[in-house]
Amino acid sequence: MSDENGIKYLDLYGGHAVISVGHSHPHYIKRLTNQLNQIGFYSNSVQVPQQKELAEKLGQVSGYPDYQLFLVNSGAEANENALKLASFVTGRKKIVSFKKGFHGRTSAAVAVTDNPKLVAPINETSNAVIIPFNNLELLEEQLKTNEIAGVIIEGIQGIGGIHVPAEGFLVQAEKLCKQYGALLILDEIQSGYGRSGKFFAHQYTTVKPDLITVAKGMGNGFPVGGLLIAPEIKPWYGMLGTTFGGNYLACAASLAVLEIMENEKLVENAAEVGEYLINKLKSFSGIKEVRGLGLMIGLEFDQQINDIRHVLLKKHHIFTGVSGANTIRLLSPLTLTKEQANVFLEALTETLG
Known part of the structure; x- marks a missing residue:
């Protein structure tokens, strides 16, 4: 550049x-330009075929072909919906997150982010429990209360200074979540889309999260995010919604990224x-x-x-x-x-x- x-x-x-x-990749430009020459936007009140195409392509490339995809506009929005979905599914209110973690600047996402400077009075809540990273003992202590809807962990902590989860931590966290009925949410917004040398950073382990959030590299600069949802979780109609999420241009950008990454x-x-x-x-x-x-x-x-x-x-x-x-x-x-x-x-x- x-x-x-x-x-x-x-x-x-x-x-x-x-x-x-990369900046101005010719295939990326062509994909977006071609789409814009046809239709740039319409609401999700009509079927957008490119959403299905993207879901199938992402499933194939990422190794999660059976997961459902809910498309949004940003990482914060992806996390917001993941946290809400965990609460819907479990009927519980509390979320465990970790010191030095960052999950976004919207209401629930900022509440589980370890940075008091970002938390306005309206975001303060006792439903966000932040514990030291890699601490399995404290994690189990929280899960034993049977009040925890979900545990959100970055595949690699980004803003906190690039901290890779300790060996065995993610695997044990997954076991504890299953044991106590909480959902495991992997925030792969910064660490996903190939950045770590795997499609998702957690794929250095055997972990299969209940929910995976993506954004950033997903659109190569076009605002797009997503929530991958395990097949056993069945969102009901109207539980999740968005106006701009999964629009034609966002899908074109996201498909171009996956095609370039693969090719x-x-x-x-x-x-x-x-x-x-x-x-x-x-x-x-x-x-x-x-x-x-x-x-x-x-x-x-x-x-x-x-x-x-x-x-x-x-x-x-x-x-x-x-x-x-x-x-x-x-x-x-x-x-x-x-x-x-x-x-x-x-x-x-x-x-x-």
Whole structure:
């Protein structure tokens, strides 16, 4: 990508993990343009054939062909509906989430997000129980109350600093949810769509969540989100609804993304290039800790990172993200090559001195 002066930039942030298949991919542009030349929008009061096509394609590519798909417009909306659905299905009110987690800025989603600055008085509720990440003992303690409708976990914590669930945590959390009748919700909004080197980050385990939320890379910049629902859960008519969700253009964008990911083997590329980049970064003496999987990488420093990111951007023309004062987040498009990774590694070596 280039600016108005023709300066080329290497995007290692992907617009907050949204740009999955790269900027201005020709197939993506063609898909959207062709759709817009036919019809751009109509409400869900009529059948939109592309919704069925998308559900089938997503099921095939993701490994969840038997799950139902409810289409929305954003990650927060996907989580909002997942939390509501868990409450509908179980008849319970409370949700367990985890420290350093982020699930969105709408009412229920922000209530289960571990950031008091985002929680307005109207969002405050005793129905949101936030416990330390990876703590199975406290999770079971909450589930034993038989008041918990659902447990929501990020496949990899993103905004919290790129924290991968501890080995065995997701599997045990799934067992506890089944034992005590709560639904397991995997928030794969940032960690899904190939970012981790698997289609969903939880697929590094044997876990099969009751609900999976998606967005960000799903539309490569077009606003779209979704809720994947296990086949044994049967939403009744009118339980979930949306005006704009699953519109023609959103479906066109989402189908284009899946087609590009499949044709260009971008999930495999994320795994390969991500492993290469992580291994190289672990040899840097100036980095306190390297965390992540695939192309979802966190670099924690002993120092504040503003100056490092400033030099990378202004001198080397490389976009990076941030988490807190000390962690750089790398969320590049899944098209990143080893050659481009080497450009970043050389720039970071020079920047750290």
